Amino acid sequence: MKKWIPAASGLAAGFLAATVFFADFSTGPSGSATSDSANKTNAEKVYVPFGEKDEYYLFASGGHSGQMFIYGVPSMRHIRTVPVFSPDSATGYGFDNHTKELMGDYSWGDLHHPAFSETEGDYDGKYMFATDVANSRAAVMDLKTFTVKDIMKVPNTSGPHCAAFVTQNTEYMFLPTRFSVPIGSEYADLDNYSEQYHGVMSAVTFDEEKEKLDIAYQVALPPWSYDLSDAGKKMSADWAVMTTYNTEEATTNLEINASQADRDYIVLFNWKELEQKIATGEYDEVTGQKMIFPEKHKGGIYLVPVAKSPHGVDVTPDGEHFIASGKLAPAMTVFSFEKAFAAIENGEFDGERNGIPILKYESVMEREVNPENALGPLHTQFDDEGMAYTTMFISSEIVKWDPATGETLDRVPVQYSPGHSVAAEGDTVAPDGKYIIALNKIAKDSYLSVGPSHPESMQLIDLTGDKMEVIQSAPVNPEPHYAQMIKADKINTITVYDKDESNPNAIYNQEDAKIVRKGNEVHVYGIAMRSKFIFDANAKRPDVIEVNEGDKVVIHLTNIDFDQDITHGFAINQYDFNMEVQPGQTNTIEFTADKAGTYPLYCTNFCSALHQEMSGYFLVKPKN
Amino acid sequence: MKKWIPAASGLAAGFLAATVFFADFSTGPSGSATSDSANKTNAEKVYVPFGEKDEYYLFASGGHSGQMFIYGVPSMRHIRTVPVFSPDSATGYGFDNHTKELMGDYSWGDLHHPAFSETEGDYDGKYMFATDVANSRAAVMDLKTFTVKDIMKVPNTSGPHCAAFVTQNTEYMFLPTRFSVPIGSEYADLDNYSEQYHGVMSAVTFDEEKEKLDIAYQVALPPWSYDLSDAGKKMSADWAVMTTYNTEEATTNLEINASQADRDYIVLFNWKELEQKIATGEYDEVTGQKMIFPEKHKGGIYLVPVAKSPHGVDVTPDGEHFIASGKLAPAMTVFSFEKAFAAIENGEFDGERNGIPILKYESVMEREVNPENALGPLHTQFDDEGMAYTTMFISSEIVKWDPATGETLDRVPVQYSPGHSVAAEGDTVAPDGKYIIALNKIAKDSYLSVGPSHPESMQLIDLTGDKMEVIQSAPVNPEPHYAQMIKADKINTITVYDKDESNPNAIYNQEDAKIVRKGNEVHVYGIAMRSKFIFDANAKRPDVIEVNEGDKVVIHLTNIDFDQDITHGFAINQYDFNMEVQPGQTNTIEFTADKAGTYPLYCTNFCSALHQEMSGYFLVKPKN
Structure with missing residues (x-):
């Protein structure tokens, strides 16, 4: 010593x-x-x-x-x-x-x-x-x-x-x-x-x-x-x-x-x-x-x-x-x-x-x-x-x-x-x-x-x-x-976030997932769950978000897996962000769709055997 | 189990x-x-x-x-x-x-x-x-x-x-x-x-x-x-x-x-x-x-x-x-x-x-x-x-x-x-x-x-x-x-960086520390050592950098403590960066002095009993 x-x-x-x-x-x-x-x-x-x-x-x-x-x-x-x-x-x-x-x-x-x-x-x-x-x-x-x-x-x-x-x-x-x-x-x-x-x-x-x-x-x-x-x-x-x-x-x-x-x-x-x-x-x-x-x-x-x-x-x-x-x-x-x-x-x-x-x-x-x-x-x-x-x-x-x-x-x-x-x-x-x-x-x-x-x-x-x-x-x-x-x-931690029915950004039922356009703004009320994203329940492809180049995009995402330790992540390739939603949690990300093209989106936090399949696309239509 | x-x-x-x-x-x-x-x-x-x-x-x-x-x-x-x-x-x-x-x-x-x-x-x-x-x-x-x-x-x-x-x-x-x-x-x-x-x-x-x-x-x-x-x-x-x-x-x-x-x-x-x-x-x-x-x-x-x-x-x-x-x-x-x-x-x-x-x-x-x-x-x-x-x-x-x-x-x-x-x-x-x-x-x-x-x-x-x-x-x-x-x-790591006399940004002697103004650009060739910064060897206060609001500031910093594990950090309050210089290393940070005022600078990496004294000031003279 x-x-x-x-x-x-x-x-x-x-x-x-x-x-x-x-x-x-x-x-x-x-x-x-x-x-x-x-x-x-x-x-x-x-x-x-x-x-x-x-x-x-x-x-x-x-x-x-x-x-x-x-x-x-x-x-x-x-x-x-x-x-x-x-x-x-x-x-x-x-x-x-x-x-x-x-x-x-x-x-x-x-x-x-x-x-x-x-x-x-x-x-x-x-x-x-x-x-x-x-x-x-x-x-x-x-x-x-x-x-x-x-x-x-x-x-x-x-x-x-x-x-x-x-x-x-x-x-x-x-x-x-x-x-x-x-x-x-x-x-x-x-x-x-x-x-x-x-x-x-x-x-x-x-x-x-x-x-x-x-x-x-x-x-x-x-x-x-x-x-x-x-x-x-x-x-x-x-x-x-x-x-x-x-x-x-x-x-x-x-x-x-x-x-x-x-x-x-x-x-x-x-x-x-x-x-x-x-x-x-x-x-x-x-x-x-x-x-x-x-x-x-x-x-x-x-x-x-x-x-x-x-x-x-x-x-x-x-x-x-x-x-x-x-x-x-x-x-x-x-x-x-x-x-x-x-x-x-x-x-x-x-x-x-x-x-x-x-x-x-x-x-x-x-x-x-x-x-x-x-x-x-x-x-x-x-x-x-x-x-x-x-x-x-x-x-x-x-x-x-x-x-x-x-x-x-x-x-x-x-x-x-x-x-x-x-x-x-x-x-x-x-x-x-x-x-x-x-x-x-x-x-x-x-x-x-x-x-x-x-x-x-x-x-x-x-x-x-x-x-x-x-x-x-x-x-x-x-x-x-x-x-x-x-x-x-x-220390007494919580295991999941409680449902918050008063939160206008939160949705807890798959059928409530929707994409709302307001002029040049696109508001997404989405769900993350094992093992998929649902952004628009009524769309042909519920896990796809399509916007126009230059749109302001606001994505609210709720994790409806009310189960200890089941956290989802959300990222869009090239769009340089990662958001986390812990079990029961709702979070919001806001950005401008400034790059036209085809960008896969995916769950970044391993969540199930089919985690790799928890993906979709973010499509940005070019201006011209 | x-x-x-x-x-x-x-x-x-x-x-x-x-x-x-x-x-x-x-x-x-x-x-x-x-x-x-x-x-x-x-x-x-x-x-x-x-x-x-x-x-x-x-x-x-x-x-x-x-x-x-x-x-x-x-x-x-x-x-x-x-x-x-x-x-x-x-x-x-x-x-x-x-x-x-x-x-x-x-x-x-x-x-x-x-x-x-x-x-x-x-x-x-x-x-x-x-x-x-x-x-x-x-x-x-x-x-x-x-x-x-x-x-x-x-x-x-x-x-x-x-x-x-x-x-x-x-x-x-x-x-x-x-x-x-x-x-x-x-x-x-x-x-x-x-x-x-x-x-x-x-x-x-x-x-x-x-x-x-x-x-x-x-x-x-x-x-x-x-x-x-x-x-x-x-x-x-x-x-x-x-x-x-x-x-x-x-x-x-x-x-x-x-x-x-x-x-x-x-x-x-x-x-x-x-x-x-x-x-x-x-x-x-x-x-x-x-x-x-x-x-x-x-x-x-x-x-x-x-x-x-x-x-x-x-x-x-x-x-x-x-x-x-x-x-x-x-x-x-x-x-x-x-x-x-x-x-x-x-x-x-x-x-x-x-x-x-x-x-x-x-x-x-x-x-x-x-x-x-x-x-x-x-x-x-x-x-x-x-x-x-x-x-x-x-x-x-x-x-x-x-x-x-x-x-x-x-x-x-x-x-x-x-x-x-x-x-x-x-x-x-x-x-x-x-x-x-x-x-x-x-x-x-x-x-x-x-x-x-x-x-x-x-x-x-x-x-x-x-x-x-x-x-x-x-x-x-x-x-x-x-x-x-x-x-x-x-795995064979190095313990300190070698002196690099060919690097124009590196200085290894205290007396070489200098601040050079080129129009609206201020170039600092500085030294970090236990337990002080030296930016300008000939100044009344060698550990002070004074610039004008709007100047582009380029700071080259060399850690001349060629001693295992003696790392220095360098941050200026409110200027939102931290730079590290490992033993023997030279690094450069570049930013615009966009906030007039008095901002302390300091070593962020505990380096000696007088680490707390390893500080100085960054003074930005207002435009008007």
């Missing part, structure tokens, strides 16, 4: 990119090793035989794929890719009218941190939220169908990297910008960065009934980079925390210039107080948003100094502490909400930045924890006993430690360079404590090679034994940034 | 879509069951501990996802999705100039049967070919980099479903159309189907030096549907076979109308003889192609009657037989090349269709094999002893049998409705015989539910014991139609 060790022990930016060497470590996963905790081999611990199912769902952000990856745990089998910000011809996502509209003007996204909806601080299995760092959007996925319900553009923001993390009853997600920009993304000289640029945070709400995202208000923060956040829990439920970097307000070469100051800040804010401000009109209306300017609308927002360039900030399950780590420092720092509240009460401030009071570090800090040679602490997760697990990007390991004492309890090497990690039910008030998964950025030679660019790597760690043990190593497409793991029995 | 059994025993089309019920079967995978063949549990048989690697690569067609899925065997871990016909923001595929051009005017494809390049009938590990049924294209992937090298549009064709299968030294792939269309896809009334429609087959070549696909010639076959094909081997190396359906020439409701005749045909042709025709000018020039019309340019092509509506046709590893199965009939039929050659020699014909002689069924057929209650035979694979494994779509099982005797040797239930299966090195002259994987179309309740549409399912079957045994069950994205499995040591 091998582990990365940096060649130098300095912590300057430069060495982080420098050569590393391999050192031998004696522990690691093995097919035959037996854990002390159970009489099972590692192979048996992760094997889910047919007839049984995985215990947890893992929802991993797909990063710049724009997708969400669904895995089963402990088998670590990839079950499904759910398209969110990027089109997906496999499911017709981004092709049919409805999903095309959802995607807006964008053809991809950079899907960062996923978050389950919560009730009383526990995942409730209803919805999954995620953000797009590339095009500043938020999305929500319905866990009854594993499909996206809404996508919202977030104005005045450039890359809501910090999100999504929900408050304990899903009242809000706070989406601060990763990159500061002028409000409205107007052109502004970088020489005027400190004056004209802002780090806007949006308080985003979700209306379950309407299944719509919205923005309650925004806050114009200083022109810094906002990296990650977490919501408070229980005693800190009204609060949230966010990390910042580049509080130097550097405008170039951030690698060096954003690492000058010894400390950056955690933004600590009381969202109930901000809500109150909005209610009482303490805000300015800017670009159509209710915008709080902290210099002007004072109160409710504080800065807590933290070791420079922190990445994650994580609230303990009991809600009493938050932990952050300067990624260029070797220490994890435990902060106390109780101390912070007292310090605010007592005015223990150390000046302010942009009108926001800076709490005294010593007044809020409870403990600095410094495991020997543990380098690059990024993120912390928790188990059922409140123990903390911090990923070490540079020393490639996970360190288990006790936030109450600072004692290092265990360490396990991972392969290699872990960013986030995710514990079973890890962001709830009651983590399960059974598993943690390291989301590693570098796989190197872990798997069969697929060229110069390797997959990322996820490693499953068993927490039930005396020592942490990596029991499975799974490759994954680029690029999980964070994930959440939910107990499988919390 | 459960298995699908049809509720009725009739074979009419109707029942194929009818209700099925579950019956209990006693065998199946289990975590604790011990195979007779080895002292390992199934869990241990499929577990690949860290530090070891999978024994085989599995390349599975991704169907209407337009992608290729790469898995490791026996772990059945998904290693990588390679985009082929669909864009993929994760790898920048379809965004940068080069891959955008490759994809042409299409935004998706329906990727069917993949085929490795072969040398002397053995997979040589150099290239992988695949076809697009939706938009009639062929593609080739380089296995040194796992990236697509060429995509070619195939004219006169609509859905080359039948391909790709290569001849034994990759001389040709034969791509016949699945859907018959008028030559050139002209508009033509379906009443004139038999006269005006054609089933064109293309003989496609690949030039290894130029890495380009081309069409050597085409053949205008009768207006039928061509389903699958295989190339001959050894004694039959100059020949190829293809299945047909809808020889009834029905133009609507194929489910019923294309299942009327008792027999369809296998097209048997001698490609050396067709090559000779081309050499001697026996063809017509049509739409720029050399087209052989069998009615006119006689010889080299024959029809072999086969049980109606066959799906696969598979040549035995010794090249002496081909096996096809009517998917609506319960029998597998073994045909003999030797008998076929003799029948051709002796003129044992039974009339002709469209000028193509029909060989007498009895003259070519060697054996009909009819395992009890085995229903829906689709495809056959082979092991190292020449034994055949046929997938039964309707009775959901794989049947092992001896082509030389017709004896049924073993049967194993799979879950559920297998289409293809794939054996280790299964399409070579020397299959490995260790594993076969069932590619099942229906997963039902095999995995954690992800909504009304379930994943497909791949099941790994161990062939080394006395009985076939399903030892792993892996979910997979829609939708594998076929796959090939290659020994891992045959």
Whole structure:
């Protein structure tokens, strides 16, 4: 078993990119090793035989794929890719009218941190939220169908990297910008960065009934980079925390210039107080948003100094502490909400930045924890006993430690360079404590090679034994940034879509299939069923659509196979679309018949032994 | 363990879509069951501990996802999705100039049967070919980099479903159309189907030096549907076979109308003889192609009657037989090349269709094999002893049998409705015989539910014991139609791209980074490296690009981290693209700066502890 060790022990930016060497470590996963905790081999611990199912769902952000990856745990089998910000011809996502509209003007996204909806601080299995760092959007996925319900553009923001993390009853997600920009993304000289640029945070709400995202208000923060956040829990439920970097307000070469100051800040804010401000009109209306300017609308927002360039900030399950780590420092720092509240009460401030009071570090800090040679602490997760697990990007390991004492309890090497990690039910008030998964950025030679660019790597760690043990190593497409793991029995999917007699586009009887011409528009009300298409019940050839060149064609298609897993697809050769209709579902596709000629149409999703016969023709009569 | 059994025993089309019920079967995978063949549990048989690697690569067609899925065997871990016909923001595929051009005017494809390049009938590990049924294209992937090298549009064709299968030294792939269309896809009334429609087959070549696909010639076959094909081997190396359906020439409701005749045909042709025709000018020039019309340019092509509506046709590893199965009939039929050659020699014909002689069924057929209650035979694979494994779509099982005797040797239930299966090195002259994987179309309740549409399912079957045994069950994205499995040591990837001093767009020294304005065009010669961008070495802010609204912007970016697995991404917020540069690689993206304002740019692929700092700005000065 091998582990990365940096060649130098300095912590300057430069060495982080420098050569590393391999050192031998004696522990690691093995097919035959037996854990002390159970009489099972590692192979048996992760094997889910047919007839049984995985215990947890893992929802991993797909990063710049724009997708969400669904895995089963402990088998670590990839079950499904759910398209969110990027089109997906496999499911017709981004092709049919409805999903095309959802995607807006964008053809991809950079899907960062996923978050389950919560009730009383526990995942409730209803919805999954995620953000797009590339095009500043938020999305929500319905866990009854594993499909996206809404996508919202977030104005005045450039890359809501910090999100999504929900408050304990899903009242809000706070989406601060990763990159500061002028409000409205107007052109502004970088020489005027400190004056004209802002780090806007949006308080985003979700209306379950309407299944719509919205923005309650925004806050114009200083022109810094906002990296990650977490919501408070229980005693800190009204609060949230966010990390910042580049509080130097550097405008170039951030690698060096954003690492000058010894400390950056955690933004600590009381969202109930901000809500109150909005209610009482303490805000300015800017670009159509209710915008709080902290210099002007004072109160409710504080800065807590933290070791420079922190990445994650994580609230303990009991809600009493938050932990952050300067990624260029070797220490994890435990902060106390109780101390912070007292310090605010007592005015223990150390000046302010942009009108926001800076709490005294010593007044809020409870403990600095410094495991020997543990380098690059990024993120912390928790188990059922409140123990903390911090990923070490540079020393490639996970360190288990006790936030109450600072004692290092265990360490396990991972392969290699872990960013986030995710514990079973890890962001709830009651983590399960059974598993943690390291989301590693570098796989190197872990798997069969697929060229110069390797997959990322996820490693499953068993927490039930005396020592942490990596029991499975799974490759994954680029690029999980964070994930959440939910107990499988919390998710209840539907098996088929219900009939919707109120939908004017849906038909459920073969004899109702019809083609209606309205001037230059052709409206098709069709059926897909094993193993044929019916577009016009009364035609000589019910599976043929004939139009004139230049016609606008609108095809509504209903899958009348109300049978689990019987999905049909619909494509017309050369016409460059694929639409999916799941059992019982009606979908619509609209296009212009701009190519005259003879074009076969067919079912793209294998549906029966006669699937190959499920085809017809789209005939486009030429203009002349 | 459960298995699908049809509720009725009739074979009419109707029942194929009818209700099925579950019956209990006693065998199946289990975590604790011990195979007779080895002292390992199934869990241990499929577990690949860290530090070891999978024994085989599995390349599975991704169907209407337009992608290729790469898995490791026996772990059945998904290693990588390679985009082929669909864009993929994760790898920048379809965004940068080069891959955008490759994809042409299409935004998706329906990727069917993949085929490795072969040398002397053995997979040589150099290239992988695949076809697009939706938009009639062929593609080739380089296995040194796992990236697509060429995509070619195939004219006169609509859905080359039948391909790709290569001849034994990759001389040709034969791509016949699945859907018959008028030559050139002209508009033509379906009443004139038999006269005006054609089933064109293309003989496609690949030039290894130029890495380009081309069409050597085409053949205008009768207006039928061509389903699958295989190339001959050894004694039959100059020949190829293809299945047909809808020889009834029905133009609507194929489910019923294309299942009327008792027999369809296998097209048997001698490609050396067709090559000779081309050499001697026996063809017509049509739409720029050399087209052989069998009615006119006689010889080299024959029809072999086969049980109606066959799906696969598979040549035995010794090249002496081909096996096809009517998917609506319960029998597998073994045909003999030797008998076929003799029948051709002796003129044992039974009339002709469209000028193509029909060989007498009895003259070519060697054996009909009819395992009890085995229903829906689709495809056959082979092991190292020449034994055949046929997938039964309707009775959901794989049947092992001896082509030389017709004896049924073993049967194993799979879950559920297998289409293809794939054996280790299964399409070579020397299959490995260790594993076969069932590619099942229906997963039902095999995995954690992800909504009304379930994943497909791949099941790994161990062939080394006395009985076939399903030892792993892996979910997979829609939708594998076929796959090939290659020994891992045959594939040799590169780790970084070599410096290419002849590339005018590449720069390798930081000081060479520059921004050149030519009128309204801005050309950027930039560098990506841990952890910064350098676009203009001499600028005050080297990581900033400033242009005027309306400028054409061309950005060349070289990744100068010549280090395995250090990939950088490049995106500009709101500008809707992501480009990837793998270690050592140079890529180009071109777009118009049509939105004035301030847009952060950043590295989208986590590359170092200071990856978050790898950002800059794209400033677009407004016109007025």
